[in-house]
Amino acid sequence: MSEPELHVLPDPDACADAAAERIAATLAAAVAERGRAHWATTGGSTPGAIYRRLARPPLRDEVPWDRVELWWGDDRFVPFDHPLSNVKIAMSELLQVAALGGRSGTGASGIDVATGRLPGVPLPAANVHPFPNGEAIGNGLGAAWAAERYVEMLRADGPPTEGGWPAFDLILVGIGPDGHLFSVFPGSEAFDVSRVALAIPAPTHVGPHIERVTLHPRVLDVAREIVVVVTGGGKAEVLGEVLGTPPDPRRLPAQAARRQGAVWILDEAAAANLAR
Numbered sequence: 001m002s003e004p005e006l007h008v009l010p011d012p013d014a015c016a017d018a019a020a021e022r023i024a025a026t027l028a029a030a031v032a033e034r035g036r037a038h039w040a041t042t043g044g045s046t047p048g049a050i051y052r053r054l055a056r057p058p059l060r061d062e063v064p065w066d067r068v069e070l071w072w073g074d075d076r077f078v079p080f081d082h083p084l085s086n087v088k089i090a091m092s093e094l095l096q097v098a099a100l101g102g103r104s105g106t107g108a109s110g111i112d113v114a115t116g117r118l119p120g121v122p123l124p125a126a127n128v129h130p131f132p133n134g135e136a137i138g139n140g141l142g143a144a145w146a147a148e149r150y151v152e153m154l155r156a157d158g159p160p161t162e163g164g165w166p167a168f169d170l171i172l173v174g175i176g177p178d179g180h181l182f183s184v185f186p187g188s189e190a191f192d193v194s195r196v197a198l199a200i201p202a203p204t205h206v207g208p209h210i211e212r213v214t215l216h217p218r219v220l221d222v223a224r225e226i227v228v229v230v231t232g233g234g235k236a237e238v239l240g241e242v243l244g245t246p247p248d249p250r251r252l253p254a255q256a257a258r259r260q261g262a263v264w265i266l267d268e269a270a271a272a273n274l275a276r
Contacts, residue, residue: 236273
């Protein structure tokens, strides 16, 4: 297996800085080369600090956001304004929807009268593509319907495909305490199907115990760039296995991102069990 590029940095703040800089550069380059950038982002504890850095200068001004299409690698099967939604953190930290809607004291236009600051990144609403969980829930439809609809959305507005899989310009991921990636858990049924997106039953071994919708890990094989961010000593043991044992993504799905062209950004605590 070709190995990824590893960066071990002192702490989570340094990791967020490095990841945000890499994301901004990748998106800007994709727009310059192909006219549009397709980014599949993540949820959980990984993206908040990264989003905050992207949403303020200088990085905010280095990306032509009107040509970026934002997708998600997975989500919990809840509406996007639910506290457990992977979309909610992007809405609040990257897009700062409350500010742009005039609900945070910055004014209806989103311009702060005192500082002249425009909150969030200027990503058009039409360029934001969450899983259609709200529509599914509101109409009494299931997670499988939301996954099938997401496949249709990707076919209509997503990136070009390679071998039938959408080839994103950038995929941002974290890894779970059991080595899961997206909402693909060890031994997942995702490995037995070839659907671009699918529903995943609520996991019983890790929380939150909520049904999920997820992209298939095969999209990582064709992504132009993958950025994996892992911080904290709580991930040290599983990270040592993911990067230090023979590849078996069915056992450790995060190994699907252990490939040439991927960039793994780790803090020293998370990297404690890695061979130096």
